[in-house]
Amino acid sequence: MQTMETRQAAEAATAPGREEDERLMRLALDLGxxxxxxxxxxxxxxxxxxxDGVILGRGWTQxxxxxxxxAEALRRAGKAARGATLYVTLEPCAHHGKTPPxxxxxxxxxxxxxxxxxxxxxxxxxxxxxxxxxxHGIAVEVGLLADAARHMxxxxxxxxxxxxxxxxxxxxxxxxGKAGRPGRRPAAISGExxxxxxxxxxxxxxxxxVGIGTVLADHPQLTCRLPGMLACSPVRVVLDAGxxxxxxxxxxxxxxxIPTWFFASRAASQLAGEILEQRGCRVFRVDAxxxxxxxxxxxxxxxxxxxxxxxxxxxxxRVAASFAAADLVDELVLLRSQxxxxxxxxxxxxxxxxxxxxxxxxxxxxxxxxxxxxxxRRC
Numbered sequence: 001m002q003t004m005e006t007r008q009a010a011e012a013a014t015a016p017g018r019e020e021d022e023r024l025m026r027l028a029l030d031l032g033x034x035x036x037x038x039x040x041x042x043x044x045x046x047x048x049x050x051x052d053g054v055i056l057g058r059g060w061t062q063x064x065x066x067x068x069x070x071a072e073a074l075r076r077a078g079k080a081a082r083g084a085t086l087y088v089t090l091e092p093c094a095h096h097g098k099t100p101p102x103x104x105x106x107x108x109x110x111x112x113x114x115x116x117x118x119x120x121x122x123x124x125x126x127x128x129x130x131x132x133x134x135x136h137g138i139a140v141e142v143g144l145l146a147d148a149a150r151h152m153x154x155x156x157x158x159x160x161x162x163x164x165x166x167x168x169x170x171x172x173x174x175x176x177g178k179a180g181r182p183g184r185r186p187a188a189i190s191g192e193x194x195x196x197x198x199x200x201x202x203x204x205x206x207x208x209x210v211g212i213g214t215v216l217a218d219h220p221q222l223t224c225r226l227p228g229m230l231a232c233s234p235v236r237v238v239l240d241a242g243x244x245x246x247x248x249x250x251x252x253x254x255x256x257x258i259p260t261w262f263f264a265s266r267a268a269s270q271l272a273g274e275i276l277e278q279r280g281c282r283v284f285r286v287d288a289x290x291x292x293x294x295x296x297x298x299x300x301x302x303x304x305x306x307x308x309x310x311x312x313x314x315x316x317x318r319v320a321a322s323f324a325a326a327d328l329v330d331e332l333v334l335l336r337s338q339x340x341x342x343x344x345x346x347x348x349x350x351x352x353x354x355x356x357x358x359x360x361x362x363x364x365x366x367x368x369x370x371x372x373x374x375x376x377r378r379c
Contacts, residue, residue, distance in 0.1 A: 021115055024048050024087045025145045027058075029117075032069065032089045032152060035061040036204040037234055041307025043090055043120075043156035045069035049077045049111070051084035068093065070102040074109050082110030089149045090156075091120040091142075094128035103132040113139040117149035122160045151377075154330070155206070155309030164300035165311040167328050168205065169320055170198065171347045172335040178344030179317060187344070189337045193369040198314075199224045201333060203232040205312035207261075207303060211319035212240040221250045222314070223258060235259040235308065239319060241294050243272035247279065255280035261306075263299050265292075296326050317349040324348055324356045332360055332376040335368075 032046025039045075042065030049057040057080075059072025067075075070092050074081055092102035092114070106114065114133055119142060120126060130140050150157065155166035172189040173179055181187045190198075202208055203224045214220060215238055223233040236251050236258060243264045245252060251260050260281045264273065265288035273283040286298035303311060313323055323329050334357075347353055360376035367373075 020053075021087070021144055024050055024055075025089070025115065025117060026148075027055075028087045028089050029145065029148055029152060031058055031060040033204070035063075035069075036152075037202075037206055037232060037310065038063045039065050040155075040206040040309050041065055041159075042068070043153045043309070045088065045090045045153075047073040047086060047088045049073045049081050049084050049086050051080065056080045056084055066099055068099065068102050071099070071105060074105055077109075083112045085113040085115060086111050087115045089117045090153055091116050091118065091125055091127070092129040092133070093120070093125050094132050095124040101129070101132070103129040106133060107136045107138065111138060113141075115141045115144055117143070117145050118153060121157055158330070159304045159309050164297075164304050164328075165206065165308045166330050167300070167311050167313060167323060168201070168331040168333060169313045169323060169329045170201065170333045170335070171320060171353070172337070173347050173353070174337050174339055174341035174344065176340040176342070176344075177346065177353065178341040179347035180345045181341075182343055182345065187341060189339075189341070190335050190371050191337075191369045194335050194371040194373065196226060197368055197373060198335075199226045199229070201312060202234055203229055204310070205234045206308045206310045207235040207237050208312045208314055209237040209239065209319070210313075211315040212238060212242075212245060213318060214314070214316045215240070215245050215249055215251060217316070219250055221254070233258050234312065235261060237261050237263065237303070237311075239263050239294050239299065239315070241265045241268065241288055241292055243268040243276065243283075245276075247275070252276065252279055252281060263294055263302070265294060293322060296322060296328060300328065317345055317347055321348040321351045324351055327359075329356065329360075330378050332356065332374075334374040334376065336372045336374065338370050 028046040028048045032044050035044030039061035042061055045061045047059045047069040057073040057077030059069040061069050094101045094103045133140050158164055158166050174189055208222050222236045223230060240262050241264055262276055262281055262283045264285050266285045276283050284302050287295045289295060361379050363375045363377045365374050
């Protein structure tokens with residue numbers, strides 16, 4: 001007769017090793033990234049179900065946040081999930097929302113082991129999912145590749161803990177440190193490979209933000225213009241305190257195709273706001289500061305309330321400097337060109353770029369044709 005000790009030893013001997021666990025968790029992280037920019041307001045989770053070394057089901061959070069990654073993986077694994085191991089990048093939910101709790105679905109499916117990268121800080125979960133699994137005899141391990149998972153889910157974490165989205169600031173500078181022509185005239189700084197990478201960054205963001213100055217000077221589309229990826233374009237956010245954007249500007253003309261949100265001061269024209277809403281835009285009003293600029297803290301809070309978890313800031317020098325001065329930049333993507341511009345404007349108005357870089361740690365650097373990309377993260 002097999003004792004409990006010998007049974008546990010046998011299970012330990014057949015359980016995947018640490019190296020295999022890490023490989024499968026990295027696969028779950030890769031799957032989760034497929035939902036970045038599309039899963040909000042939910043986190044972009046990845047999940048893999050494995051038994052006897054065979055992957056039975058893979059899943060990632062679907063557009064709009066549902067179905068969840070665990071539910072997708074269970075659907076693909078079917079009845080074969082009984083006795084299997086689940087690798088998941090974030091704690092399975094335990095609360096009843098628009099869908100039943102994933103923790104209960106895992107119990108019902110007969111999952112035997114769950115390897116979870118990170119506990120969910122959402123107060124509705126916060127350990128309850130793991131506790132539910134353990135209460136039903138499922139072996140639960142938490143913390144594998146937690147740092148990687150925390151970075152991937154940082155927008156979700158900040159939204160539930162600080163009531164704001166993660167902020168990524170993108171800047172492009174010439175070899176002599178300029179971001180535009182004199183008089184705030186736009187200039188093509190980066191090459192084709194760098195522009196393609198910017199479109200990829202947009203596709204992985206829930207929203208992209210610019211100021212009214214950029215709208216007036218550049219007439220940007222703020223979309224993901226890679227083949228087949230226009231539908232991955234993020235919500236477009238424009239800071240326009242006085243609601244003075246021309247109705248013919250591209251972001252307004254296409255507002256019914258791609259969500260476009262304007263932030264204005266409470267004193268801005270009610271009629272202008274109504275006209276924008278008739279064109280398909282949404283208009284939010286927040287307080288303005290003494291200098292007339294909008295309160296960025298309030299802007300981020302409203303975005304979080306609307307479900308935005310990852311915000312990409314592509315505004316001009318004024319908007320970029322405002323986020324930097326308010327210490328609201330969590331990540332910086334700096335595109336450096338090898339070409340000098342000569343006379344021009346700095347990337348951060350009234351603030352040395354080095355002052356922002358000094359507050360951050362370089363995470364990676366890569367070449368993009370003649371340009372380079374440097375990624376910095378908050379220390």
